[in-house]
Amino acid sequence: MATGTVEALRRHGLRATPQRVMLLEELRRRHDHPSAEDLHRSLLPRSPTLALSTVYATLESLERVGLVTRLSLGEGRDRYDAHAHPHAHLVCLGCGQVQDVPLPPLALDPAQVGSFRYAYSRVVHYGWCPRCQASAKDIGPRRGREECPP
Numbered sequence: 001m002a003t004g005t006v007e008a009l010r011r012h013g014l015r016a017t018p019q020r021v022m023l024l025e026e027l028r029r030r031h032d033h034p035s036a037e038d039l040h041r042s043l044l045p046r047s048p049t050l051a052l053s054t055v056y057a058t059l060e061s062l063e064r065v066g067l068v069t070r071l072s073l074g075e076g077r078d079r080y081d082a083h084a085h086p087h088a089h090l091v092c093l094g095c096g097q098v099q100d101v102p103l104p105p106l107a108l109d110p111a112q113v114g115s116f117r118y119a120y121s122r123v124v125h126y127g128w129c130p131r132c133q134a135s136a137k138d139i140g141p142r143r144g145r146e147e148c149p150p
Protein backbone atom coordinates (compact mmCIF):
# COMPACT_ATOMS: atom_id res chain seq x y z
CA MET A 1 0.00 0.00 0.00
CA ALA A 2 1.34 3.42 -0.89
CA THR A 3 1.25 5.58 2.21
CA GLY A 4 0.35 8.65 0.11
CA THR A 5 -2.94 7.05 -0.90
CA VAL A 6 -3.78 5.90 2.61
CA GLU A 7 -2.96 9.40 3.92
CA ALA A 8 -5.12 11.03 1.26
CA LEU A 9 -8.08 8.82 2.16
CA ARG A 10 -7.72 9.58 5.87
CA ARG A 11 -7.33 13.30 5.24
CA HIS A 12 -10.65 13.17 3.41
CA GLY A 13 -12.34 11.36 6.28
CA LEU A 14 -12.47 7.92 4.64
CA ARG A 15 -11.29 4.66 6.08
CA ALA A 16 -8.46 3.23 3.98
CA THR A 17 -10.22 0.03 2.92
CA PRO A 18 -8.28 -2.21 0.49
CA GLN A 19 -10.82 -1.44 -2.28
CA ARG A 20 -10.49 2.33 -1.85
CA VAL A 21 -6.69 2.15 -1.80
CA MET A 22 -6.58 -0.11 -4.86
CA LEU A 23 -9.02 2.00 -6.91
CA LEU A 24 -7.50 5.33 -6.00
CA GLU A 25 -3.99 4.08 -6.77
CA GLU A 26 -5.12 2.70 -10.10
CA LEU A 27 -6.83 5.97 -11.01
CA ARG A 28 -3.84 8.06 -9.95
CA ARG A 29 -1.56 5.89 -12.06
CA ARG A 30 -3.71 6.17 -15.19
CA HIS A 31 -4.36 9.12 -17.44
CA ASP A 32 -6.95 7.57 -19.77
CA HIS A 33 -10.04 8.47 -17.73
CA PRO A 34 -11.37 4.92 -17.38
CA SER A 35 -15.00 3.97 -16.74
CA ALA A 36 -16.03 1.79 -13.78
CA GLU A 37 -16.13 -1.18 -16.20
CA ASP A 38 -12.60 -0.41 -17.46
CA LEU A 39 -11.33 -0.25 -13.87
CA HIS A 40 -13.10 -3.46 -12.95
CA ARG A 41 -11.61 -5.26 -15.96
CA SER A 42 -8.05 -4.14 -15.22
CA LEU A 43 -8.24 -4.88 -11.48
CA LEU A 44 -9.83 -8.34 -11.74
CA PRO A 45 -6.57 -10.24 -12.37
CA ARG A 46 -5.19 -8.78 -9.13
CA SER A 47 -8.44 -9.03 -7.21
CA PRO A 48 -10.55 -11.89 -8.65
CA THR A 49 -13.42 -11.46 -6.17
CA LEU A 50 -13.90 -7.75 -6.88
CA ALA A 51 -17.52 -7.09 -7.91
CA LEU A 52 -18.46 -4.37 -10.37
CA SER A 53 -21.01 -3.08 -7.83
CA THR A 54 -18.15 -2.66 -5.33
CA VAL A 55 -16.20 -0.64 -7.90
CA TYR A 56 -19.23 1.64 -8.37
CA ALA A 57 -19.82 2.03 -4.63
CA THR A 58 -16.12 2.71 -3.99
CA LEU A 59 -15.92 5.30 -6.78
CA GLU A 60 -19.01 6.98 -5.36
CA SER A 61 -17.41 7.29 -1.92
CA LEU A 62 -14.22 8.70 -3.46
CA GLU A 63 -16.22 11.15 -5.55
CA ARG A 64 -18.28 12.30 -2.57
CA VAL A 65 -15.19 13.50 -0.69
CA GLY A 66 -13.63 15.05 -3.80
CA LEU A 67 -10.76 12.59 -4.34
CA VAL A 68 -12.19 11.57 -7.71
CA THR A 69 -14.06 13.52 -10.39
CA ARG A 70 -16.75 11.91 -12.51
CA LEU A 71 -16.90 12.94 -16.15
CA SER A 72 -20.15 12.59 -18.06
CA LEU A 73 -19.42 13.11 -21.74
CA GLY A 74 -22.71 11.78 -23.07
CA GLU A 75 -21.26 8.40 -24.02
CA GLY A 76 -23.66 6.40 -21.89
CA ARG A 77 -20.94 5.63 -19.35
CA ASP A 78 -19.19 7.90 -16.90
CA ARG A 79 -15.43 8.18 -16.68
CA TYR A 80 -13.31 8.84 -13.64
CA ASP A 81 -10.34 11.11 -13.01
CA ALA A 82 -8.22 11.27 -9.86
CA HIS A 83 -5.96 14.08 -11.04
CA ALA A 84 -6.98 17.05 -8.98
CA HIS A 85 -5.05 19.86 -10.69
CA PRO A 86 -7.40 22.11 -12.67
CA HIS A 87 -7.41 20.95 -16.29
CA ALA A 88 -9.58 20.75 -19.37
CA HIS A 89 -10.34 17.64 -21.43
CA LEU A 90 -9.67 16.92 -25.07
CA VAL A 91 -12.08 14.29 -26.41
CA CYS A 92 -11.68 12.43 -29.73
CA LEU A 93 -14.95 12.28 -31.68
CA GLY A 94 -13.72 9.15 -33.47
CA CYS A 95 -12.60 6.76 -30.73
CA GLY A 96 -13.66 8.60 -27.58
CA GLN A 97 -10.22 8.81 -25.97
CA VAL A 98 -9.89 11.57 -23.38
CA GLN A 99 -6.70 13.52 -22.67
CA ASP A 100 -5.87 16.16 -20.11
CA VAL A 101 -4.94 19.58 -21.49
CA PRO A 102 -4.28 22.90 -19.73
CA LEU A 103 -7.36 24.84 -18.75
CA PRO A 104 -7.72 27.92 -20.98
CA PRO A 105 -8.34 31.32 -19.38
CA LEU A 106 -12.01 31.38 -18.45
CA ALA A 107 -14.44 33.93 -19.88
CA LEU A 108 -16.29 33.87 -16.59
CA ASP A 109 -14.74 35.88 -13.82
CA PRO A 110 -15.71 34.04 -10.63
CA ALA A 111 -15.83 37.42 -8.88
CA GLN A 112 -18.53 38.61 -11.29
CA VAL A 113 -21.25 36.06 -10.57
CA GLY A 114 -22.91 38.10 -7.85
CA SER A 115 -24.46 36.11 -5.05
CA PHE A 116 -24.00 32.84 -6.95
CA ARG A 117 -21.33 30.89 -5.12
CA TYR A 118 -18.88 29.81 -7.79
CA ALA A 119 -17.34 26.35 -7.33
CA TYR A 120 -15.53 25.24 -10.50
CA SER A 121 -15.70 25.13 -14.28
CA ARG A 122 -15.44 22.16 -16.60
CA VAL A 123 -14.10 22.61 -20.11
CA VAL A 124 -14.28 19.90 -22.78
CA HIS A 125 -12.72 20.31 -26.24
CA TYR A 126 -13.69 17.93 -29.08
CA GLY A 127 -11.70 16.89 -32.11
CA TRP A 128 -9.89 13.93 -33.68
CA CYS A 129 -6.81 12.14 -32.40
CA PRO A 130 -3.94 11.40 -34.85
CA ARG A 131 -5.05 7.78 -35.32
CA CYS A 132 -8.62 8.77 -36.19
CA GLN A 133 -7.35 11.47 -38.56
CA ALA A 134 -5.47 8.73 -40.43
CA SER A 135 -8.65 6.67 -40.92
CA ALA A 136 -10.40 9.50 -42.74
CA LYS A 137 -13.87 7.92 -42.66
CA ASP A 138 -14.26 8.93 -39.06
CA ILE A 139 -13.64 12.61 -39.74
CA GLY A 140 -16.45 15.10 -39.94
CA PRO A 141 -19.12 16.40 -37.65
CA ARG A 142 -20.80 13.66 -35.67
CA ARG A 143 -23.84 12.63 -37.66
CA GLY A 144 -27.30 12.92 -36.25
CA ARG A 145 -29.55 9.89 -36.44
CA GLU A 146 -31.56 11.26 -39.37
CA GLU A 147 -28.44 11.77 -41.48
CA CYS A 148 -27.31 8.16 -41.21
CA PRO A 149 -27.58 6.16 -44.45
CA PRO A 150 -30.25 3.43 -44.29
Ligand SMILES: [Zn+2]
Pocket (backbone or CB within 6 Å): 092, 093, 094, 095, 096, 097, 128, 129, 130, 131, 132
Ligand atom coordinates in the same frame (compact mmCIF):
# COMPACT_ATOMS: atom_id res chain seq x y z
ZN1 LIG B 1 -9.50 8.90 -31.92
Ligand SMILES: [Zn+2]
Pocket (backbone or CB within 6 Å): 033, 081, 083, 087, 088, 089, 099, 100
Ligand atom coordinates in the same frame (compact mmCIF):
# COMPACT_ATOMS: atom_id res chain seq x y z
ZN1 LIG C 1 -8.67 14.64 -16.66
